[in-house]
Amino acid sequence: MDPSRRSRxxxxxxxxxxxxxxxxxxxxxxxxxxxxxxxxLEQADRPAEDILIAGEGEALARDIAALTGQNP
Structure with missing residues (x-):
């Protein structure tokens, strides 16, 4: 792996x-x-389907799933 692509x-x-x-x-x-x-980050690391926010929960879960590569 290219060392420049690794996080410190x-x-x-x-x-x-x-x-x-x-x-x-x-x-x-x-x-x-x-x-x-x-x-x-503990909140950010939760599976998208576990994150439900009133009024925006489904859209937010889809956005998070897309960003993290999870299935919505």
Whole structure:
């Protein structure tokens, strides 16, 4: 693997994983109307089908599934 594509944080794995996690955090923060820094990665790592937000749950779950490569 190209070392430039590796994340410096071994918990995150590849750099793309960090980008996807950041996008998931921003989506969750938007739906919850919170700053992205207030959404933990534990929330972002949950399966998309477990994330239900009143009014936007299904659309948010689809967006998260698309970003993380999960089946919606």
């Amino acid at each position: 944080n071994p918990r995150k794995g590849r750099a793309e994983d960090g980008i996807a996690n950041g996008a998931v955090r921003r989506l969750l923060a938007k739906a919850l109307r919170l700053p992205a820094s207030a959404v933990s």
